[in-house]
Amino acid sequence: MNKPIFIALIALSSLGALSSCNMMKKNTEKTSADKSAAQLTGSWELNYITGVRIAFNGLYPDTKPSISFGKVAGEMNGNTSCNVFGSKVTISGNKLSVSEPGAMTMRFCEGEGEKRFLDMLKKVDSYEVKDNVLTLSQGDLALMRFTKK
Template identity: 50%
Template sequence: MRPTIVFCFFCAAALLFACKSTSKTKRGEAAAEEQPTGGIKPLKPSNYTKLEGSWELNYISGPRIAFDGLYPDRKPEITFETAAKRVSGHNSCNSFNGPLNADDVKISFNEPMAVTKMACPGDGERVFMETLKTVTSYDVSDGKTLNFISGDIAVMRFTKK
C-alpha cells in the first residue's frame, strides 16, 4: 500500500511542475503591458483587421467602358469578416461568398467561392470576378480606402461603407 501512495505523490508532483508557467516576467512588466501608460505605445491595428466591414467599388482597371457604364444600377460591394476568415459580397448582379485568404499585405481570391447564377446584362460581373482573381496584395489607406493590387498595379479601389 505504501509504494502506491508514494507513486501517486510523485505523479501529482510531476503533474504540478509540468504545468508551471515558464514565463519570466517581472511583476511590473505584466501590469505595464496591460495598460498602455508610462510611454508604452499600444499596437497599431494591422492591415488585416482594417479589412473588417463592407467596401463599395469605385474604380476598376482594364475595361474601356466607363465605370458607370459597367455598373449602371448597383456598384459591387465586398464584405470582410476577419475573425471568421470569410469574404462575401456582390458583383453588381450575383452574390458571392467564400474563405478569406489574407495576411497583413497579401490577399488571394483563388479559392473556390459560392456564386449565385442570375443572368446579368453587360460585362460588369465578368470584369469584376476576373479582376478579383488577379489580386495578389492590398493596402488600406486612411481606414477609408482599400486598394487591391496585382503585381505593383492598383487594379481595384473600394471605399468603406
C-alpha cells in the first residue's frame, strides 16, 4: 500500500473515532439533563413559602397548594389551595421558569394565600430535589419547598 494513502486512511479513521466520542458525550449530557427533570415528575405539596408575615397555616388553613409535573415536558398543573391551574414551564438542567398560569378556575378565594403562591411561582429560576423535597428558588433564596405526595 502506498504510504500517503495509508496515512490518509489512519487520519480519517481517527477523525471518525473522535466524532463518535463527541456524539456519545452529547447523548450522555442530554440523558443527565433528562434524568434531572425526571425527578420532578409527580405531585408535590407546599410546606414552606418565604416572604409572608402570616403563619403558613393561616395562609392555607384548609388545603395546601400543590403542583404536578407530568410526563409531557414543559407542562405543570396544580392547585393554589383554592383554584386549579395549568402552566407552561421551561426546564434546563437545574434551571426552571414558570409562565403565567394559562387555564385556571375562577373560584373566590379568601385571604392572601393564592396570590402569594402565584407571585412566588413567577419568581422561580431554579430548583433542587433532595430527599423527596423540591425546593424552588430565585438565585440562592429558597422561595418555596414541597414534599413529594
